[in-house]
Amino acid sequence: MPRITAKICGLSTPETLDAAVAGGASHIGLVFFPKSPRHVQFGQAAALAQRVPAHVLKAGVFVDPDDALLDAAIAAGGLDVIQLHGKEAPERAAAVKARSGKEVWKALHVRTSLDLAGAGSYRGAADRLLYDAKTPEGADLPGGMGLRFDWRLLQGFSHPLAWALSGGLDAANVGEAVGITGAALVDVSSGVESAPGIKDVDKIAAFLKATAQL
Numbered sequence: 001m002p003r004i005t006a007k008i009c010g011l012s013t014p015e016t017l018d019a020a021v022a023g024g025a026s027h028i029g030l031v032f033f034p035k036s037p038r039h040v041q042f043g044q045a046a047a048l049a050q051r052v053p054a055h056v057l058k059a060g061v062f063v064d065p066d067d068a069l070l071d072a073a074i075a076a077g078g079l080d081v082i083q084l085h086g087k088e089a090p091e092r093a094a095a096v097k098a099r100s101g102k103e104v105w106k107a108l109h110v111r112t113s114l115d116l117a118g119a120g121s122y123r124g125a126a127d128r129l130l131y132d133a134k135t136p137e138g139a140d141l142p143g144g145m146g147l148r149f150d151w152r153l154l155q156g157f158s159h160p161l162a163w164a165l166s167g168g169l170d171a172a173n174v175g176e177a178v179g180i181t182g183a184a185l186v187d188v189s190s191g192v193e194s195a196p197g198i199k200d201v202d203k204i205a206a207f208l209k210a211t212a213q214l
């Protein structure tokens with residue numbers, strides 16, 4: 001097991017999914033959010049999921065999902081992890097975890113230290129926090145925009161839960177990001193794309209190689 005593990009998110013083609021698996025990703029992510037350029041239909045998710053070996057965990061990314069969407073996506077994608085990337089309160093995260101029986105990650109949208117204040121409220125409700133950059137007011141997406149936050153905000157922070165780092169990571173900056181934050185699990189989407197929603201097999205390989213060397 002490498003020291004730093006990586007999730008490659010927003011995969012939607014067999015070639016790029018295979019590149020993530022071959023490169024050593026610990027997790028792959030499928031986005032179930034129609035406004036995203038990475039959104040996958042259930043049939044597409046099912047076909048992609050079949051290609052994923054058991055040692056690679058499948059995460060579904062959701063934004064304030066209802067139970068019907070979660071149920072359908074879990075069934076189609078054989079999901080191991082539910083990533084809640086909207087404004088889900090701790091009570092909703094706990095309900096999703098209880099109902100699905102899946103590992104739940106809750107994204108925290110970070111711009112200032114104040115955005116970390118609510119982290120502890122997810123203790124017992126989620127399994128992992130995912131620190132991501134806060135996107136601009138009015139943006140279509142609450143994540144997946146290649147934006148980073150000030151990683152120094154996590155220095156000395158007492159993490160209430162297991163956690164991962166995302167937001168604007170790429171092969172060139174992941175070493176600095178891990179060095180500053182101490183992250184053991186990193187999550188990338190835009191940084192391994194040639195255009196929004198278009199994953200690049202060479203960038204996926206470069207990112208995974210960079211994390212494996214840390």
Ligand SMILES: O=C(O)c1ccccc1N[C@@H]1O[C@H](COP(=O)(O)O)[C@@H](O)[C@H]1O
Nearest residue numbers: 009036143144145146166167168189190
């Ligand atoms: O990737 C998306 O399209 C997306 C849509 C809605 C919510 C979250 C989304 N992606 C997540 O955003 C972060 C950061 O991505 P990036 O590397 O900065 O592009 C990552 O956790 C994705 O899972």
